[in-house]
Amino acid sequence: MGASVNLTGKDLTCVRGGRLVFQSLSFQVAAGSVLVLRGPNGSGKSSLLRLVAGFQPPAEGAFLWDDRPVAEDRDGHRTRITYAGHLDAVKPALSVTESLQFWARLGSKGDPPVADALDRWGLGAIADLPGAYLSAGQRKRLNLARLSLSTSRLWLLDEPTVSLDDSAVDTLMGVISDHQADGGSAIIATHTDLALKATDTLSLEPYTVSQMEPPS
Numbered sequence: 001m002g003a004s005v006n007l008t009g010k011d012l013t014c015v016r017g018g019r020l021v022f023q024s025l026s027f028q029v030a031a032g033s034v035l036v037l038r039g040p041n042g043s044g045k046s047s048l049l050r051l052v053a054g055f056q057p058p059a060e061g062a063f064l065w066d067d068r069p070v071a072e073d074r075d076g077h078r079t080r081i082t083y084a085g086h087l088d089a090v091k092p093a094l095s096v097t098e099s100l101q102f103w104a105r106l107g108s109k110g111d112p113p114v115a116d117a118l119d120r121w122g123l124g125a126i127a128d129l130p131g132a133y134l135s136a137g138q139r140k141r142l143n144l145a146r147l148s149l150s151t152s153r154l155w156l157l158d159e160p161t162v163s164l165d166d167s168a169v170d171t172l173m174g175v176i177s178d179h180q181a182d183g184g185s186a187i188i189a190t191h192t193d194l195a196l197k198a199t200d201t202l203s204l205e206p207y208t209v210s211q212m213e214p215p216s
Contacts, residue, residue: 004066006031006185007052007154012061014047021047022207023060029154029187032180034196037189039204045189046085048204049156052187053083082152084160088143092132096123096142099131103146117148121171136163144168147175155179155186161194 005028013023021044029035037045051058054074063070063077070077090099097114104112118124121141126134134142140163147155155176161169173195176186180198188194 008064013059015059043204090131121145
């Protein structure tokens with residue numbers, strides 16, 4: 001497992017809906033590591049993940065990948081990312097298997113192990129069930145099962161343990177650990193303690209507006 005730095009965020013400022021969310025935020029994510037984002041609701045955890053994913057640019061600051069500015073190749077950066085947010089990507093008309101096959105094709109994996117993903121995430125019994133009929137927990141497991149098919153180097157996960165039972169949480173920890181062992185990294189926003197190695201924590205609270213000194 002390498003120790004090189006994959007992603008660097010430098011002096012980041014985030015503005016959403018005209019509101020300053022955080023500023024002067026810097027961090028690094030090394031290959032094979034997990035960066036856990038902490039902070040109360042509204043501190044900018046989800047906003048930071050969206051910035052990293054390229055859904056919007058930072059108001060100030062920059063991202064570097066292997067010391068090269070991400071802004072120079074945004075399309076290339078997106079190929080390095082798998083993002084799983086609060087809203088799942090489950091299509092109501094597609095079956096569980098069809099959804100996984102679709103995500104595997106997007107990841108350009110030569111021989112996607114869809115059957116293995118179904119088995120690992122406990123989805124085999126509902127493999128033919130359309131997404132519209134899945135429970136919240138089943139939808140969450142299906143949404144996260146695409147991680148088992150991902151070829152991306154950096155995973156961005158927003159509260160991934162919500163709606164998961166203990167067994168599914170254990171599966172998620174195992175999948176992330178395998179990703180780390182392959183040199184992949186992750187940034188995870190969560191209020192839950194994660195049973196993972198090579199984990200760093202970034203508290204966003206010191207960088208949010210409410211914690212800043214008023215300008216003189």
